[in-house]
Amino acid sequence: MTGRVGFISLGCPKNLVDSERILTQLRTDGYEVVPSYDEADLVIVNTCVFIDSAVEESLETIGEALKENGKVLVTGCLGAQDGVIRTAHPDVLAITGPHQYEAVLGQVREHLPPPPAHDPFVDLVPAQGVKLTPRHYAYLKISEGCNHRCSFCIIPSMRGDLVSRSAGDVLGEAERLVEAGVQELLVVSQDTSAYGVDIRYKTGFWGGKPVKSRLMELCEAMGSLGAWVRLHYVYPYPSVDKLIPLMQDGLILPYLDIPLQHASPRILKAMRRPAAAEKSLERIQKWRAACPDLTLRSTFIVGFPGETEQEFEQLLQFLRDAELDRVGCFPYSPVEGATANALPGAIPEALRHERYEAFMHVQQGISAQRLARKVGQEIEVLIDDFDEQGDAIARSQGDAPEIDGHVFISGAEGLHIGQRLQVEVTDADDYDLYGVPVLDW
Numbered sequence: 001m002t003g004r005v006g007f008i009s010l011g012c013p014k015n016l017v018d019s020e021r022i023l024t025q026l027r028t029d030g031y032e033v034v035p036s037y038d039e040a041d042l043v044i045v046n047t048c049v050f051i052d053s054a055v056e057e058s059l060e061t062i063g064e065a066l067k068e069n070g071k072v073l074v075t076g077c078l079g080a081q082d083g084v085i086r087t088a089h090p091d092v093l094a095i096t097g098p099h100q101y102e103a104v105l106g107q108v109r110e111h112l113p114p115p116p117a118h119d120p121f122v123d124l125v126p127a128q129g130v131k132l133t134p135r136h137y138a139y140l141k142i143s144e145g146c147n148h149r150c151s152f153c154i155i156p157s158m159r160g161d162l163v164s165r166s167a168g169d170v171l172g173e174a175e176r177l178v179e180a181g182v183q184e185l186l187v188v189s190q191d192t193s194a195y196g197v198d199i200r201y202k203t204g205f206w207g208g209k210p211v212k213s214r215l216m217e218l219c220e221a222m223g224s225l226g227a228w229v230r231l232h233y234v235y236p237y238p239s240v241d242k243l244i245p246l247m248q249d250g251l252i253l254p255y256l257d258i259p260l261q262h263a264s265p266r267i268l269k270a271m272r273r274p275a276a277a278e279k280s281l282e283r284i285q286k287w288r289a290a291c292p293d294l295t296l297r298s299t300f301i302v303g304f305p306g307e308t309e310q311e312f313e314q315l316l317q318f319l320r321d322a323e324l325d326r327v328g329c330f331p332y333s334p335v336e337g338a339t340a341n342a343l344p345g346a347i348p349e350a351l352r353h354e355r356y357e358a359f360m361h362v363q364q365g366i367s368a369q370r371l372a373r374k375v376g377q378e379i380e381v382l383i384d385d386f387d388e389q390g391d392a393i394a395r396s397q398g399d400a401p402e403i404d405g406h407v408f409i410s411g412a413e414g415l416h417i418g419q420r421l422q423v424e425v426t427d428a429d430d431y432d433l434y435g436v437p438v439l440d441w
Contacts, residue, residue, distance in 0.1 A: 003031045003112045006040030008065065009132060010058055011048025013188045013232070015076060016132055017141040018099055019046045022075075024129035025105055030115045033130070037068035041112050042093070044104065047078035049154065051333040059088050066091055071111065075104050080158040081336070098159045099144055134384065136418030137184035137228075137401060138177050142170050142218070146190035147197070150261075151272045151340040152301065152332070155190060164196050167213040167221070168204030174222050175206075183382055183418055184228040186400065187219075193235045216242045223251025228382065228420075230400055232257040236280050244290050253397045256287075257297045263318030264311035267304055270343060284322050295398030297326035302359050303352030304332045306345030312355055316362050325370050326404050327363045331356045364430050371405075371428040378438055381407045383419045394423070396433065405431040412437070 005026055009019035022044070023033055034040050043065045047058035058078045062085065065072045072092045074085055080097040094107040131138055143164040146156045174185055189195065196202070196213040203210045211221050216239075222229050229252040234240055236258050247254040260280055262268050288294055302312065319327070331352035334341045347355075381394035384401065392412035399405050409415070409423055415437070423435040 003108075003115050004034045004039055004041045005031050005108065005112070006034055006037060006043040006065075006069065007046070008043065008061055009046045010061060011046070011050065011054060011076065013139045013186065014141055014190065015046055015048060015098075017139050017188065018076070018101070020130055020132055020139075021101055022046070022104055023132070025101065026108065027130055029105070029109075031108070031112075037065065040069055042071035042073060042108070043069045044073045044075060044108070047074060047076035049077040049081070049158065049335065051330065051335055053333065055084070055336075059085070062089050062092065073104065073107050073111070075100065077155070077158045084336075133401075134417070135181055136382065136384075137186060138182045139186045139188050140170065140174055140177070141165075141188050142192065142195050143189040143198075147194060148191065148274060149272055151270060151343070152304070152335070152338050154335055154337045157337060159190065162191065162194055162198045164199050164213060166199070166202065166204040167196075167211040167218050168206045170218060171204075171206040171211065171221050174225060174227075178225045178227045181418065182227060183420060184230060185222065185225075186230050186232060187222075188232045190233065191235055192231055192233045193237050193240055215239070216246070219243060219246055219252045223249075228253050228397065230255050230257075232400070234258050235274060236260070236283055237274075238283075241283070241286070244287055244294075247291050247294065254291050254294045255297070255398060255400070256294065257400065260298045261301050262304065262311075263315045264307070267307055267311055270306060271301075271304065271340070281318065281322055284324075293397075295325045296322075297328075297400070297404065298324050299328040299330070300359065301330050301332050302355040303347040305340060305343035305347065307332075307347060307355075312358075316359065319359070319362050319366060323366055323370060324363075325367065325398060326400075327367070328403065329356055329359050329363070368428070368430045371431070371433060374425045374433060375428055376425065378422050378424050379407070379433075379435075380420060381409070381423050381435075383409075383412075383415055383417050383421075385417060386412065405433065407433045407435055409435055409437060 009016055045062050045065055048054040073094050074092050075096045077098045079095045082095050085095055093111050096103040143162055145160040145162045147162045195215045199213055201212045201214040203212050211217055234256050246252050261273055379396050381396050383392045383394045385393040392409040392415050394407040394409055396407050422438040424438055425433050425435045427434040
């Protein structure tokens, strides 16, 4: 007898890590994870509520799982809104909120008892746990929750305030991942630069040595493992300046994912964001002067309530001045429970999308110009896949998986997924690079 569980993970990488933790414990308990509704005895849906479209996707996915399987457990951020789920889908078996791992496992055991023949000494689980990413990269979550109260966001009400993991715990997981073959560690949290604030940078221990639970010390230690270390969701605090020397020394990737959201001081204040655009631009220029290879990614919201044409133009000018390498943009979407919904000056949906198109047009030109500068350079890449023609699909140090561009490599015979190598860039377009392996790779 086996207990067979289907699993659907929606939303951001932080949600993906939650899914991996649940799946790891399910495998430890002897459950089998299966890829289809027909094979599953029940289905778990890990949900997202970041914007209204994410809520819609979550509800549609729950409905599909109920239709195709009939036995569904719901967890994740939307799980904190029990009434929303019950109104749409009253037949779900049970609901839990985000990172309530033990509660989810308890519900699985209640509705699907673990296999009686399970032998934990035979049914082994990898030391690094079950991963939903390819073998050569993994997300590493260093904290839960967030201390900010941005007016457009309800994540703190779902996930609570900042709760940092100890440095020893994080580094132990990082070491296990690298020993299992991971070539890239993607560090994620709701606010990565605030790591350790809540535990007063408590000293942890790794390899018998003390390590403070502070981002710089954590990155310094993690960089000694030999894998790429990529930082996501870093607020532009002055403390981030201390990370630049680690990038110059090659301990962590010269890459920062900074959610700036806007450039107008008035809009940033209405958003309750913790940084001013002028200081962000000054800091970006300082970082690039110290580390010319630095890649900067950010996200922005256009059409926020009350945003004037002048403030939108101010945002476009910030884009031109900052010359960010990678940029994502969202037309403002009201999320149930967000305080921004009550702000005056709601922007019509058509105008929000018009501003989105104009924003992306400006950024497309900036991206193309920055990538064109790389033609003729040699860069290190990590191979993710191969296309039908046998060319390698890789990423540079400036490209995070799924959200950034690619490096397409011709002459890829003998290469393999998960390999890092030097490539000469021969061409570029708006978002991607093209190259060939350096002869002595």
